[in-house]
Amino acid sequence: MASRASGNSPKVAKKAAAKKAAAKGAAAGRRAAKPKLLAGGNPQIAKADGDVPVQAYIAALPGWKRDVGRRLDALIVRAIPGVQKAVKWNSPLYGVEGQGWFLGLHAFAKYLKVAFFAGASLRPVLPGTSTSKSTRYLDIREDDPLDEAQFVAWVKQASRLTGQPM
Numbered sequence: 728m729a730s731r732a733s734g735n736s737p738k739v740a741k742k743a744a745a746k747k748a749a750a751k752g753a754a755a756g757r758r759a760a761k762p763k764l765l766a767g768g769n770p771q772i773a774k775a776d777g778d779v780p781v782q783a784y785i786a787a788l789p790g791w792k793r794d795v796g797r798r799l800d801a802l803i804v805r806a807i808p809g810v811q812k813a814v815k816w817n818s819p820l821y822g823v824e825g826q827g828w829f830l831g832l833h834a835f836a837k838y839l840k841v842a843f844f845a846g847a848s849l850r851p852v853l854p855g856t857s858t859s860k861s862t863r864y865l866d867i868r869e870d871d872p873l874d875e876a877q878f879v880a881w882v883k884q885a886s887r888l889t890g891q892p893m
Contacts, residue, residue: 762787765817767836772814780814784832791869792839796832799841802875803830806882811893820891827890830882841865845888849881 762770762783770787772780785796803810803821811822822828831842846853846863855864865881867873 764789767834768792769817769834771817774813774815776811776813778812781812781819784814784817784819788834788839792834795839795867795873796834798873798875799832799839799878802879803882806879807886810886813893822890822893823886824893826886826888827892829885829888829890838866838868841867843881843885844890845885846881848888849884853881 762772764787765771768789770784772784772787774780781800785793785800787793788796800819807821807823811824813820813822813828818831818833820828821830827844829844831844833840833842840855841864842857843849843853843863843865844859845861846857847861849863853863853865855866857864865878
């Protein structure tokens with residue numbers, strides 16, 4: 728009866744309570760949506776295909792790495808229209824349908840690592856070696872200048888080579 732005295736029917740009160748609970752759940756979801764940073768500041772992002780998880784990974788990168796991640800993503804997309812994207816093993820991957828993944832990103836405490844999976848075949852060969860015979864790395868530190876023209880040339884070359892299976 729109290730709800731009628733205040734001008735609300737039990738049905739309206741129930742709807743208001745449900746709306747309040749939904750808003751509280753949405754707020755909790757927004758808080759939960761912020762990815763956990765793993766060792767070295769690498770964001771923990773659920774495995775998924777597409778641009779959305781890659782953008783979530785980049786947005787969760789700490790500090791200067793976020794800006795570098797955005798720049799690298801923009802350069803890759805511009806160089807390879809229609810590039811396939813996914814997050815696997817807490818790392819964004821870029822690939823070409825039918826040819827596989829050609830590039831991956833991974834955050835470490837002091838640098839952002841760009842892995843070219845067929846990097847040994849790129850010219851000039853990338854500086855960072857790997858235990859994998861074909862993989863080469865480009866480590867980007869906070870104050871390192873990025874030779875964008877060279878990076879795009881490597882991306883274009885790598886996209887034409889057979890990469891890691893999708």
